[in-house]
Amino acid sequence: MEICDKLKILADSAKYDASCSSSGSNRKNINNGIGNGDVSGICHSWGADGRCISLLKILLSNACIYDCKYCINRCTNSVKRATFTPREIADLTINFYKRNYIEGLFLSSAVIKSPDYTMEMLIQSVSILRNEYNFNGYIHCKTIPGCSKELINQLGNLVDRLSINIELPSNDSLKLLAPQKQKTGILEPMSYVSNHIKQNKIDTNRFKNDFVPAGQTTQLIVGATPESDLKILKLSEGLYNKLSLKRVYYSAYVSVNNDKNLPTLEAPPLLRENRLYQSDWLLRFYGFKADELLDETHPNFNHILDPKCDWALRNIDKFPIEINTADYFTLLRIPGIGVISAKKIIKARREFLLDFEALKKLGVVLKRAKYFITCKGKYFNKVYKFNQNFIETNLIYQERSYLPMPEFKQLSLFEQLNPTKEDKIKCLTGSL
Amino acid sequence: MSNWKLINKTFLYDGTFDGLLTIVFDCYCKKTFPQKIYAESNYTNNFLDDIFIIKTDYDKSERIFNGIEKNICAKALYNSYYAFLSDDNEKEINILKYICTGFDQGPKINNMLTISYVYKVINMRKQTLSECHKFKGLLRFQEIQNNLYYASIHPDHNIIEPLGHHFIKRLPMQNFIIHDKTRNLCFLYNKNEYKIIDDINIEIPDISENEQKYQELWKMFFKTIAIKERTNPRCQMQFMPKKYWKDLIEEP
Numbered sequence: 001m002e003i004c005d006k007l008k009i010l011a012d013s014a015k016y017d018a019s020c021s022s023s024g025s026n027r028k029n030i031n032n033g034i035g036n037g038d039v040s041g042i043c044h045s046w047g048a049d050g051r052c053i054s055l056l057k058i059l060l061s062n063a064c065i066y067d068c069k070y071c072i073n074r075c076t077n078s079v080k081r082a083t084f085t086p087r088e089i090a091d092l093t094i095n096f097y098k099r100n101y102i103e104g105l106f107l108s109s110a111v112i113k114s115p116d117y118t119m120e121m122l123i124q125s126v127s128i129l130r131n132e133y134n135f136n137g138y139i140h141c142k143t144i145p146g147c148s149k150e151l152i153n154q155l156g157n158l159v160d161r162l163s164i165n166i167e168l169p170s171n172d173s174l175k176l177l178a179p180q181k182q183k184t185g186i187l188e189p190m191s192y193v194s195n196h197i198k199q200n201k202i203d204t205n206r207f208k209n210d211f212v213p214a215g216q217t218t219q220l221i222v223g224a225t226p227e228s229d230l231k232i233l234k235l236s237e238g239l240y241n242k243l244s245l246k247r248v249y250y251s252a253y254v255s256v257n258n259d260k261n262l263p264t265l266e267a268p269p270l271l272r273e274n275r276l277y278q279s280d281w282l283l284r285f286y287g288f289k290a291d292e293l294l295d296e297t298h299p300n301f302n303h304i305l306d307p308k309c310d311w312a313l314r315n316i317d318k319f320p321i322e323i324n325t326a327d328y329f330t331l332l333r334i335p336g337i338g339v340i341s342a343k344k345i346i347k348a349r350r351e352f353l354l355d356f357e358a359l360k361k362l363g364v365v366l367k368r369a370k371y372f373i374t375c376k377g378k379y380f381n382k383v384y385k386f387n388q389n390f391i392e393t394n395l396i397y398q399e400r401s402y403l404p405m406p407e408f409k410q411l412s413l414f415e416q417l418n419p420t421k422e423d424k425i426k427c428l429t430g431s432l
Numbered sequence: 433m434s435n436w437k438l439i440n441k442t443f444l445y446d447g448t449f450d451g452l453l454t455i456v457f458d459c460y461c462k463k464t465f466p467q468k469i470y471a472e473s474n475y476t477n478n479f480l481d482d483i484f485i486i487k488t489d490y491d492k493s494e495r496i497f498n499g500i501e502k503n504i505c506a507k508a509l510y511n512s513y514y515a516f517l518s519d520d521n522e523k524e525i526n527i528l529k530y531i532c533t534g535f536d537q538g539p540k541i542n543n544m545l546t547i548s549y550v551y552k553v554i555n556m557r558k559q560t561l562s563e564c565h566k567f568k569g570l571l572r573f574q575e576i577q578n579n580l581y582y583a584s585i586h587p588d589h590n591i592i593e594p595l596g597h598h599f600i601k602r603l604p605m606q607n608f609i610i611h612d613k614t615r616n617l618c619f620l621y622n623k624n625e626y627k628i629i630d631d632i633n634i635e636i637p638d639i640s641e642n643e644q645k646y647q648e649l650w651k652m653f654f655k656t657i658a659i660k661e662r663t664n665p666r667c668q669m670q671f672m673p674k675k676y677w678k679d680l681i682e683e684p
Contacts (some may be wrong), residue, residue: 032604098575100569350543
């Protein structure tokens with residue numbers, strides 16, 4: 001099989017992995033090798049779906065022995081199968097990298113023969129790149145659930161980021177849709193990697209390789225199983241706090257297979273995915289907790305308003321907030337003010353007191369924020385005072401362009417209207 | 433800076449950072465600032481302007497250069513330099529005011545974001561750096577000879593130097609040329625030193641079969657990796673506006 005055909009098949013199978021970030025590792029270029037890491041990550045292109053392309057995202061093989069119901073590569077599907085040799089992967093990566101097409105490699109694989117065998121193939125590919133070609137660029141590798149710890153160790157010393165996909169957010173769903181995978185098979189290597197990273201940070205030795213310097217991540221499928229947003233968000237919160245993961249990716253479920261256990265969706269639930277990402281950011285950078293954003297009475301996100309606005313309207317007693325005196329974490333709770341704006345405000349108010357004009361000059365977006373703040377004790381609108389109804393109507397009005405339009409119909413002069421008895425009575429009493 | 437005198441003159445300089453720092457030196461000594469400052473190459477003669485040509489003096493510029501670092505802060509030098517690389521046509525006067533106020537105020541100048549010229553300088557720095565970051569990803573090399581790579585770009589700001597240094601760090605064992613076609617500047621690197629030259633004619637030979645192969649592979653990878661069900665051209669365009677497309681290998 002030509003390399004061109006293989007790339008086509010194996011990139012096509014890899015595209016459902018959401019992760020493509022190249023940030024978090026500042027690996028140096030040593031001994032005049034090829035490549036280095038960039039802490040902030042670099043995107044090299046953007047695909048037709050608007051997702052960034054920064055890594056060469058391919059599978060080593062798609063000849064899977066497992067039969068996960070949601071996956072395109074399940075063994076009972078009839079799709080074209082292909083397998084790269086480790087040498088082919090290394091050559092492709094180096095040649096793409098030299099032309100600045102990519103920032104590194106994201107290597108994943110279906111399970112071929114056994115988890116351990118697959119892991120060995122992954123290690124072989126990565127070690128050709130690192131040791132033979134002296135490649136110091138970014139490498140993100142998947143860990144295969146159920147492989148041995150020594151292999152994780154070996155791989156972790158070579159790559160920048162490791163990830164193990166949880167895929168389904170509860171044990172029941174896992175049993176239903178991925179019968180060959182076990183919860184323990186996923187969580188055990190995860191906690192092993194996280195402990196190893198922590199240990200490695202404590203006894204850092206100048207002469208030793210870093211173990212997974214960019215941390216580990218995972219991915220969940222949203223919309224294939226009936227879990228509520230609250231349950232998913234709680235799971236992510238646990239992963240961030242207990243296993244100190246760098247990122248949890250959410251991937252809206254795309255129907256690729258037909259199975260009685262799978263839901264049939266017309267389009268992937270992109271809005272839900274977006275809301276989950278928004279609240280994920282609130283967990284990681286804004287000091288929010290999952291319980292604050294959602295609770296048992298509303299376990300799912302609001303369709304019209306983003307999670308932060310929704311939270312603010314439910315806790316309207318905490319507002320308005322005075323821009324000139326509030327501390328950093330209080331500023332972050334204002335809808336429309338993010339990490340960058342909050343830092344700018346703190347910096348600028350050391351020199352001058354801020355008013356609305358000054359905020360505009362700083363580049364703070366006031367579209368949503370103006371409803372929730374006061375500057376030098378003044379509210380932005382002199383006629384309407386701070387009031388929940390006023391704010392809610394305005395916020396929803398601002399979002400109108402993103403909402404589905406109600407259906408309107410052209411009235412016809414000649415159409416027969418059939419007034420009901422009630423209508424006639426209303427005419428008599430004069431109310432119509 | 434409040435008691436400084438505005439003189440009704442237009443200053444012209446040679447368009448280098450040293451030239452601008454010479455102007456800063458002269459203005460700071462005399463406590464005056466001009467109406468407008470232009471690089472000689474950008475200036476079109478206007479009969480209302482009272483022109484005054486400033487000759488670059490390396491002693492003066494070096495004193496200011498070291499003075500900024502010592503008396504304001506390293507961050508101020510960084511801001512001024514990257515603002516200078518920007519494409520903005522009022523950059524010189526804003527940088528001049530920024531540096532002079534900086535000498536009076538010290539490092540807290542960078543917090544005074546509500547003063548318009550401070551904000552503008554910091555904004556220009558941000559725009560230059562963000563374009564530079566974008567091109568770190570969007571630049572595409574082609575192999576035109578054995579181990580000689582060529583890339584053409586059309587950036588808004590003059591980012592060729594920081595961009596070149598990024599690639600020297602990244603690919604030290606590769607000869608490369610980065611060609612800024614808006615300014616006709618070239619960044620040349622030959623595995624141990626670099627040089628920036630202007631006004632150059634480069635003819636690209638036909639690309640080899642090997643190069644062709646990798647370009648085809650990349651185009652195919654680019655097409656394959658997008659998920660059909662999620663097609664979103666608006667989002668794609670937001671991140672990668674059409675002005676970048678002409679120098680890409682792939683066809684979005």
